[in-house]
Amino acid sequence: MSHSNDDESAPAEGRASDAVVDQIQRQILSGTLENDSLLPSERDLMEQFSTSRTVIREAVATLASRGLLEARPRFRPVVRKPGYDTALNSVGSIVQLMLQQKGGIESLFASRVFVERGLVRDAALSANREDISALKEALAKNKNAIADSETFYETDMAFHGVLYGIPRNPIFPAIHIAYCSWLKPHWGQMLRSPERNEVNYASHMAIYTAILERDPDAAEEALATHLSTAWEYVRETFGAP
Amino acid sequence: MSHSNDDESAPAEGRASDAVVDQIQRQILSGTLENDSLLPSERDLMEQFSTSRTVIREAVATLASRGLLEARPRFRPVVRKPGYDTALNSVGSIVQLMLQQKGGIESLFASRVFVERGLVRDAALSANREDISALKEALAKNKNAIADSETFYETDMAFHGVLYGIPRNPIFPAIHIAYCSWLKPHWGQMLRSPERNEVNYASHMAIYTAILERDPDAAEEALATHLSTAWEYVRETFGAP
DNA sequence: AAAACATTTTGGTAGAACCAAGACGGGGTA
DNA sequence: TACCCCGTCTTGGTTCTACCAAAATGTTTT
Known part of the structure; x- marks a missing residue:
């Protein structure tokens, strides 16, 4: 019955970016990262999470695909608190x-x-x-x-x-x-x-x-x-x- | 009036991965990449598209987020022809x-x-x-x-x-x-x-x-x-x- | 033939470097 | 003073190299 579930509380040790995604997601949902504000630069984030830029970029891409970040090609990602419209x-x-x-x-x-x-x-x-x-x-x-x-x-x-x-x-x-x-x-x-x-x-x-x-x-x-x-x-x- | 539209036919010259995404997507939809089959290795793809692995990885991540690829952590991505279930x-x-x-x-x-x-x-x-x-x-x-x-x-x-x-x-x-x-x-x-x-x-x-x-x-x-x-x-x- | 082991392949991560375009600031001009 | 132009800094996009660990594959041993 207890098949592998991907709960949010478990790091799961699969992808390093998952942890970053999880953190940033929390910050967005909790309001620590204010809506419509700009995400810190990738280099800031890689220092903040003490990881490589590769991981940061992957995390940002994931969050963007989920609609939590709005990432235009050469601009800083914008924080978007999710709504039902975001999902669709x-x-x-x-x-x-x-x-x-x-x-x-x-x-x-x-x-x-x-x-x-x-x-x-x-x-x-x-x-x-x-x-x-x-x-x-x-x-x-x-x-x-x-x-x-x-x-x-x-x-x-x-x-x-x-x-x-x-x-x-x-x-x-x-x-x-x-x-x-x-x-x-x-x-x-x-x-x-x-x-x-x-x-x-x-x-x-x-x-x-x-x-x-x-x-x-x-x-x-x-x-x-x-x-x-x-x-x-x-x-x-x-x-x- | 004629604001910038991002049609699929235009490369748009924004992200290099978009072209790769587009190509692979076509191959999946056309059946060139058979359903349930394994995607070529990233190193093969980077040779095939003559680009860096970073771009390939980004493209794969995008396609995975769209549900066209099923990418488990350390495994080769599996080609998934999209259905309505995929979307949801x-x-x-x-x-x-x-x-x-x-x-x-x-x-x-x-x-x-x-x-x-x-x-x-x-x-x-x-x-x-x-x-x-x-x-x-x-x-x-x-x-x-x-x-x-x-x-x-x-x-x-x-x-x-x-x-x-x-x-x-x-x-x-x-x-x-x-x-x-x-x-x-x-x-x-x-x-x-x-x-x-x-x-x-x-x-x-x-x-x-x-x-x-x-x-x-x-x-x-x-x-x-x-x-x-x-x-x-x-x-x-x-x-x- | 099956299991244990050695080798290769491959995805994940790190880090440095470079480019081009946006953001910013300063100085010159009207 | 206000506005515009231009050089500089910042930052995202991309390339490259390298390394690791796990998967995949091949080889040997039992």
Whole structure:
């Protein structure tokens, strides 16, 4: 039963960089290394941990891959206290690969539809006044941007974003951001026109109305058709199979 | 407007390791580097790419962090063709951090409940014969394991796993595996007894029945109470706030 | 044929050195 | 005084060499 577990308390004596990673990670989480501050120089760190620069660099790379450090090519790494967005952000590179595989985008989009169907159902059941007014406001901005295809996309995302905020679960907004960033390359260059914006706005309004009426089935239905339609736009922009 | 974008086709001239990463990544995806095979030795690679070992090591570390290579401490890296499980697996380290934060496990568990509520709804609406029989089989194994608390957990997971398979979306099984691995530390050491196993089995049966009867609301309700109850067990095992 | 041993290979670490680009400071000019 | 230019220092990125320990491999012994 007690197979080899990599608990944080055990050095495990495998990689020297692990100890450094562990230390720095603690410092970041505990606030000793303040958020948005610059990590000490590699040479400072190698003195501080009394190890070689090789180990330090490896540790920094590891932390960067975990999202605890933001390391631009020739700049000092920036300390980033992790959030749920950080987690999802770090998978981006792999997801991009997955999306290039056969059926990748379809699967991802289907998962989004699945999530948002649940979201609107819950919204219809449990949205409070704040949620409703937030939706209303987002809807208004959405309407005002119908003529402006540049900003319409943003107001569109913002409307959906409100839905992700309703469960008061910090994971969901992070998922929303992740979906947006992952699908943007395929979604962003879609053909846009005030007519289509109008259609999308109408869909949003239908969702909003269903939520107002506390009708989860109608809300789910409205959202499903909304996303399906929008998806058809995308497939029609690219080559349809 | 045209800010610097880091497309994959551009070398970008930032890090030398990026080129190596790109090359090896292509070789893995194209199958030139066969899955489960061993990566060439670092010294071979540094000759092949005519660069220093440092760069090679950095590239290997990057690919390992992306899940394309499985690099145990002192062993040759193993080539791993990426899947959706790979993606979710690579976030594990960050998620573990998140779970230690205040309300972390609650948020994650709530998201799981959310997902599975949707799953059982869809199952009730669209499960076909194969799905039903798979559920039935999983349920049978679950029943047989009631007396054996060792294996009951596995059959429990397996039952839920069937639900994740019904949408025929490869992302969902990966999510299931991720949930299991992330929650296992908190879930696994839960107090278990045949009585509680009996309760869980009854819950599964209720879900199955509701799906059979094509009643999404009942299925959702059954699942929600099931997970809530199980969650209470967990909180009672640990210190409840 | 299996086990024990010797050798080679290979990943992990150290350390010095170099380069190029960012950060910094000082001095000159408007 | 305020601003800009330029030299210097700092620092991350890279190369190279060397060494160690453990894994992998080959050889000998039982």
